[in-house]
Amino acid sequence: xxxxxxxxxxxxxxxxxxxxxxxxxxxxxxxxxxxxxxxxxxxxxxxxxxxxxxxxxxxxxxxxxxxxxxxxxxxxxxxxxxxxxxxxxxxxxxxxxxxxxxxxxxxxxxxxxxxxxxxxxxxxxxxxxxxxxxxxxxxxxxxxxxxxxxxxxxxxxxxxxxxxxxxxxxxxxxxxxxxxxxxxxxxxxxxxxxxxxxxxxxxxxxxxxxxxxxxxxxxxxxxxxxxxxxxxxxxxxxxxxxxxxxxxxxxxxxxxxxxxxxxxxxxxxxxxxxxxxxxxxxxxxxxxxxxxxxxxxxxxxxxxxxxxxxxxxxxxxxx
Numbered sequence: 001x002x003x004x005x006x007x008x009x010x011x012x013x014x015x016x017x018x019x020x021x022x023x024x025x026x027x028x029x030x031x032x033x034x035x036x037x038x039x040x041x042x043x044x045x046x047x048x049x050x051x052x053x054x055x056x057x058x059x060x061x062x063x064x065x066x067x068x069x070x071x072x073x074x075x076x077x078x079x080x081x082x083x084x085x086x087x088x089x090x091x092x093x094x095x096x097x098x099x100x101x102x103x104x105x106x107x108x109x110x111x112x113x114x115x116x117x118x119x120x121x122x123x124x125x126x127x128x129x130x131x132x133x134x135x136x137x138x139x140x141x142x143x144x145x146x147x148x149x150x151x152x153x154x155x156x157x158x159x160x161x162x163x164x165x166x167x168x169x170x171x172x173x174x175x176x177x178x179x180x181x182x183x184x185x186x187x188x189x190x191x192x193x194x195x196x197x198x199x200x201x202x203x204x205x206x207x208x209x210x211x212x213x214x215x216x217x218x219x220x221x222x223x224x225x226x227x228x229x230x231x232x233x234x235x236x237x238x239x240x241x242x243x244x245x246x247x248x249x250x251x252x253x254x255x256x257x258x259x260x261x262x263x264x265x266x267x268x269x270x271x272x273x274x275x276x277x278x279x280x281x282x283x284x285x286x287x288x289x290x291x292x293x294x295x296x297x298x299x300x301x302x303x304x305x306x307x308x309x310x311x312x313x314x315x316x317x318x319x
Contacts, residue, residue, distance in 0.1 A: 036057050036058050036059045037056075037057055037318060037319065038054070038055065038056050038057070038318070038319040039054075039055050039057075039316055039317060039318045039319060040052070040053070040054055040055075040316070040317050040319065041053040041055070041314055041315070041316045041317075042314070042315045043312065043313075043314045044312060044313050044314075044315075045310050045311075045312035045313075046310060048084060048085060048086055048087075048123050048125075048197045049084070049197070049201075049310075049312065050084060050085060051082055051083065051084045052082070052083050052084075053080050053081065053082045053083075054080065054081045055078055055079065055080040056078070056079045056080075057076065057077065057078050058076070058077045058078075059074050059075075059076045059077075060074060060075050060076075060077075061073065061074050062074050062075045062096070063098065068100065068163075069099050069100045069101070070098075070099060070100070072097070072100070073097055073098060073099070074096075074097055075094065075095070075096045075097075076094070076095045076096075076097070077092075077093070077094050078091075078092070078093045078094075079091070079092055080092075080093075082111070084125075084197060085116060085123070086113050086114055086115065086116055086123055086124065086125030086126075086197055087111055087112065087113035087114075087125040087126065087196070087197050088111055088112065088113070089109050089110065089111030089148075090109065090110055090111060091107065091108075091109040092107050092108055092109070093105065093106075093107035094106050094107060095156075100158075100163075101157060101158055101159055102155065102156065102157060102158075103155065103156035103158070104153075104154075104155050104156075105152075105153070105154045105155065105156065105177075105179070106151075106152065106153045106154075107151075107152060108149065108150055108151040108152065109148075109149065109150045110147055110148070110149045110150075111147070111148055111149075112125070112126055112144045112145075112146065112147050112148065113125020113126035113127075113143070113144075113148070113196065113197065114126070114142075114143035114144065115127070115139070115141075115142075115143065122139065124139050124141070124195040124204075125143075125195075125196070125197055126141060126144075126145070126146060126148060126185070126194070126195060126196055126197075127139045127140055127141025127142075127145070127194065127195050128140040128141055128185075128187065128188060128192055128193070128194050128195075129193045129194055129195055129204030129205075129292070129293075130192070130193070130292065131292040131294070131295065132292070135291055135292060135295045136290050136291060136292060137204065137290070137291065137292040137293065138292075139195065139204075141187065141195075145187060146185055146186040146187035146188075147185070147186045148183070148184070148185050148186075148196045149183070149184055149186070150181055150182065150183040150184070151181065151182050152179050152180065152181035152182075152213075153179065153180060153181075154177055154178055154179030154180065154213075155177070155178060156175060156176065156177050157175075157176045158173070158174065158175040158176070159173065159174050160172070160173045161173070168223045169222065169223070171220065171221035171222070172218075172219075172220055173217075173218070173219050173220070173221055173230075174216070174217065174218050174219075175216070175217045176214070176215070176216045176217075177214060177215050177216075178212075178213075178214045179212070179213045179214065180210060180211075180212055180239075181210070181211050181213065182209065182210050182211075183206065183208065183209070183211060184208040184209075185206070185208060188207070188208050191207055191242050191243065192207070192208075193205055193206060193207050193293070193294075194206050194207075201309075203293065204293065205250065205293050207238070207240050207242055208240075209238070209239065209240025210239040210240060211236065211237070211238055211239060211240075212235075212236070212237045212239055213234070213235070213236050213237075214234070214235045215232060215233060215234040215235070216232070216233045217230055217231070217232045217233075217260070218230055218231055219231070219260070225263055225264060225265065226261060226262070226263055227262055227263070227264045227270075228260075228261065228262040229259075229260065229261045229262075230259075230260050230261075231257070231258070231259060231260070232256075232257070232258040232259075232260050232274070233255070233256070233257055233258075234255070234256040234257075234258075235253050235254070235255055235256075236253065236254045236256075237251075237253045237254070238250060238251070242294075244294070246298075247294075247296075247297055247298060248281070248283070248293055248294060248295075248296045248297065248298055249281040249298040249303060249304070252279075252281065252303070252304065253279075254278070254279060255278060255279045256276055256277070256278045256279075256309065257276070257277045257278070258274045258275060258276040258277070259274070259275045260272065260273070260274050261273050267318070268317060268318045268319075269315070269316070269317050269318075270315075270316050271313060271314070271315045271316070272313060272314045272316070273311070273312075273313045274310075274311070274312050274313070274314075275310075275311045276308075276309040276310050276311070276312070277306055277307065277308055277309055278306070278307060278309040279304045279305070279306060279307075280304060280305055280306070280307045281298060281303060281304055282298070282299040282302050282303060282304060282305055283296045283297060283298060283299060284296075284297045284298070284299050285297060
């Protein structure tokens, strides 16, 4: 069971479940599998979300037992270099597996960014987001003018039906992850908001502080080339207390739902596809997109709606 679930953690884009808080901020959410080695991942989504990652993994047996729940006990480490069109990052993750159905994870990242102009639109890798004095949002910053850092800790609960009823076609799997993280931008002060890899998911609403993130994956693993399909649910909640944050819905949980599939072409090369939907806040102002986000007013009669977010893929090659 443990090997199946650890493999599943990687195939679930292990790379930040592709969009959310890095939704494939899940090298942060267990990019660890059961083997040492190296791999290259190419993640394709929106331009800012397109990434190239190189990961080196190490696995050390730790407190191994003779029973099925402890025979593969280990501590796994992953070091990742990540490059996007507007950012560069270094990521480290440690996962301890003391028992087959439970893991403890901790890690961090540090990086910086720059801005580019694409078809007349500025895309920001890093910078302060502020009110320009007329109620509209303006970006303040230059390339590499500060560092973005993050530390996180979390735990995993996982299960596999085939552990109770063995069989190649009995791998109905479930994996739940919960995490508390702290993110900070070295140039931001107090409650200043900031961008990091500005795209449809990061609209400059970040503030230095704590964030809760959780996900639940329920899937079916098969002994064929399409070796995994499933449904991924994610939740993110900002825990910091920005003044009047309920006015624009900052205290609301941000939900994402995705259909996920993985195709294993060979033992070395696989490709995962994710189609994702999310909750979107409804605002009263018709020009809400131009406004600095703290100048928006949530529509209390219908505060959120569901909308299509993105389709993305991640190609992984194990060296």
